[in-house]
Amino acid sequence: xxxxTQSYLRxxxxxxxxxxxxxxxxxxxxxxxxxxxxxxxxxxxPFTRSASTTMIRHEAILDATHLGDFLEQTKPxxxxxxxxxxxxxGANTMGAKGWRGADLVFDLDADHLPGVNPDRDEMRDMLAxxxxxxxxxxxxxxxxFGFDDLTIVFSGNRGYHVHVRDEGVHxxxxxxxxxxxxxxxxxxxSFDSLMTTEAVAGGMGTTTKRRFHTDxxxxxxxxxxxxxxxxxxxDLPRDETIEYxxxxxxxGPSRAESVARMVDSRWTAxxxxxxxxxxxxxxxxxxxxxxxxxxxxxxxxxxxTTDVHRLIRLPGSLHGATGLVVCPIDRRNLDTFExxxxxxxPMFDQVDISIEVTRPIVTHVGGERRRLDPGIHTVPxxxxxxxxxxxxxxxVQE
Numbered sequence: 001x002x003x004x005t006q007s008y009l010r011x012x013x014x015x016x017x018x019x020x021x022x023x024x025x026x027x028x029x030x031x032x033x034x035x036x037x038x039x040x041x042x043x044x045x046p047f048t049r050s051a052s053t054t055m056i057r058h059e060a061i062l063d064a065t066h067l068g069d070f071l072e073q074t075k076p077x078x079x080x081x082x083x084x085x086x087x088x089x090g091a092n093t094m095g096a097k098g099w100r101g102a103d104l105v106f107d108l109d110a111d112h113l114p115g116v117n118p119d120r121d122e123m124r125d126m127l128a129x130x131x132x133x134x135x136x137x138x139x140x141x142x143x144x145f146g147f148d149d150l151t152i153v154f155s156g157n158r159g160y161h162v163h164v165r166d167e168g169v170h171x172x173x174x175x176x177x178x179x180x181x182x183x184x185x186x187x188x189x190s191f192d193s194l195m196t197t198e199a200v201a202g203g204m205g206t207t208t209k210r211r212f213h214t215d216x217x218x219x220x221x222x223x224x225x226x227x228x229x230x231x232x233x234x235d236l237p238r239d240e241t242i243e244y245x246x247x248x249x250x251x252g253p254s255r256a257e258s259v260a261r262m263v264d265s266r267w268t269a270x271x272x273x274x275x276x277x278x279x280x281x282x283x284x285x286x287x288x289x290x291x292x293x294x295x296x297x298x299x300x301x302x303x304x305t306t307d308v309h310r311l312i313r314l315p316g317s318l319h320g321a322t323g324l325v326v327c328p329i330d331r332r333n334l335d336t337f338e339x340x341x342x343x344x345x346p347m348f349d350q351v352d353i354s355i356e357v358t359r360p361i362v363t364h365v366g367g368e369r370r371r372l373d374p375g376i377h378t379v380p381x382x383x384x385x386x387x388x389x390x391x392x393x394x395x396v397q398e
Contacts, residue, residue: 001388001391001394002394002395004394004395004397005388005393005394005395006047006048008388008395009047009077009323009385009388009389010047010075010077011075012323012348012381012385013047013075013076013077013318013320013323014072014075015347016318016345016347016348017068017071017072017075018072019347020316021068032314032315032316032317032326032328033064033067033314033315033316034081034103034151034163034314034315035165036085037061037062037063037064037066037067037081038060038061038062038063038089039085039086039087039089039100040061040081040082040084040085040086040089041057041058041059041060041081041082041084041086041089041090041097041309041311042057042059042060042061042067042070042079042080042081042082042089043055043056043057043058043059043079043080043081043311044056044059044074044076044077044078044079044080045076045077045078045079045320046074046075046076046077047075047077047320057080057311058089058090058091058092059090060088060089060090071317076317076320077320078313078317078319078320079313079314079317080311080312080313080314081311081312081314082102082309082310082311082312083102083103083104083105083163083307083308083309083310083311083312084097084099084100084101084102084103084308084309084310085099085100085101085102085170086098086099086100087100094309099308099309100170101170101171102169102170102172102308102309102310103163103164103165103169103170104163104164104166104169104172104177104180104305105161105162105163105164105304105305105310105312106137106161106162106164106184106298106300106301106304106305107155107159107160107161107300107301107304107305107312108130108133108134108137108159108160108161108298108299108300108301109130109155109158109159109301110123110126110127110129110130110158110159111126111158112299112301113126113129113130113133113299114299115129116129122362122364123158123340123363123364124340124364124369126158127158127159127339127340130158130159130160131160131334131337131339133298133299134152134159134160134162134298134334135334135335136297136298137162137184137298137300138150138152138162138331138334140184140297140298141162141164143216144183144216144217145180147164147166147169148166149164149165149166150162150163150164150165150331151163151165151315151328152328152329152330152331152334153313153315153326153327153328153329154324154325154326154327154329154337154339154342154343155313155319155326156313156317156318156319156322156324156325156326156327156343157319157321157322157324161312161313163312172308173308174306174307174308177305177306177308178302178306180305181300181302181305181306183218183297184297184298184300185295185296185297185298185299185300186218186221186293186294186295186296186297187294187295187297189218189222189289189293189294190286190289191275191282191285191286191289194212194213194218194219194222195210195211195212195276196210196211196212196213196219197209197210198210198211209274209276210276211272211273211274211275211276212273212275213273214271214272214273218293219273220273221293222285222288222289222293223270223271223273223275225288225292225293226270226275226285226288227270227271229288229292230263230270233245233260233263234263234264234267238257238260241256241260241263242256242257242260243256245259245260245284248284248287248288248291249287250283250284250286250287251280251283251284251287255280255283255284256284258278258280258281259280259281259284262277262278262280262281313326314326315327315328316328318345319389320389321389321390322365322386322389322390323345323348323382323385323386323388323389324339324340324343324344324345324365324386325343325344325345326343327339327342327343329342338367340364340365340366340367341366341367344365344366344382345382348380348381348382348385349366349380349381349382350381351380351381352378352379352380352381353378353379353380353381353384353395353396353398354376354377354378354384354395354396354398355376355377355379355384355387355388355393355394355395355396356374356375356376356377356393356394356395356396357372357373357374357375357376357377357387357392357393358374358391358392358393358394359374359392360372360373360374361387361392363383363386363387365382365383365386366380366382366383370383372387376396
């Protein structure tokens with residue numbers, strides 16, 4: 001990034017922060033300042049002439065009004081606050097800060113998802129996949145954990161952040177947060193751990209029966225995935241079903257035939273979660289868990305969630321690598337949220353500017369697909385800022 005480009009971006013970022021108070025909704029968006037501003041550590045990365053990135057941290061801000069002043073004065077390229085709450089957030093060492101607890105935060109990056117290839121897939125499609133993972137995460141947080149104080153944020157670049165601020169999470173240590181990560185990712189799932197024992201009245205008295213829960217948690221998810229996997233097999237000839245099931249190395253043809261019989265004769269029981277049907281079927285479910293379900297939960301970034309001192313991007317700020325807003329999202333709108341459109345700052349949609357593109361690039365920012373070859377182009381300002389901030393263009397003198 002040359003000096004002209006850097007000066008332009010710093011000036012326009014400064015214009016943005018002069019016009020957008022972090023305490024108020026911006027262009028209809030949710031309020032962006034976190035609660036307890038004065039109890040959090042603050043940090044920012046400035047625009048500098050050096051190619052190196054220097055974070056200035058251990059900063060304290062008195063209240064949301066001072067936060068607005070801080071942003072206007074520093075014109076940061078990136079700005080962060082701690083998930084943690086401290087007695088002395090401005091202290092220069094972590095030990096001197098006096099840790100009082102921390103929000104539970106989750107980070108999902110589009111380029112870290114299974115099946116996503118950043119060298120092949122376009123950002124629009126990667127972000128759509130990441131939104132799907134984020135929705136799954138939020139459903140787990142709401143239904144499995146009962147959390148209701150959630151802040152959902154588009155990161156301004158490649159993914160989403162979710163902040164859980166229920167008081168019950170503040171005291172969780174790293175080990176407890178690691179357990180949350182393992183549960184959400186679906187690590188350590190086993191047939192026995194998902195089984196629950198129920199008392200059943202019958203003609204010979206009360207007996208016990210083991211089944212998977214189908215109304216909540218991983219038990220429900222396993223049964224749903226198992227049904228989705230097995231249901232198409234019910235329309236196949238028996239020999240094809242056996243051949244398909246025998247691809248699990250734990251089965252083989254004879255056990256696969258036994259499983260196929262259970263699918264034909266005990267389908268209603270399977271739908272109820274009564275999976276303890278036959279030793280061969282139990283063997284199949286164990287294999288299905290290992291190969292198809294284990295570790296298949298939302299691909300959250302473990303170090304972000306387990307770090308009790310984590311710095312996370314300020315909602316409502318600009319992302320220094322894209323110029324897009326780190327955009328808070330109403331839970332009701334997440335299903336239809338289009339980040340490359342919704343996170344464009346409206347003030348950057350007023351004029352066209354000239355830039356020199358330095359490498360071929362395809363972008364969907366603003367909702368329109370553009371392929372730009374190296375050379376000088378006149379584009380909407382938000383496109384120019386996106387490409388300059390990302391290192392794909394330089395500002396042309398006008």
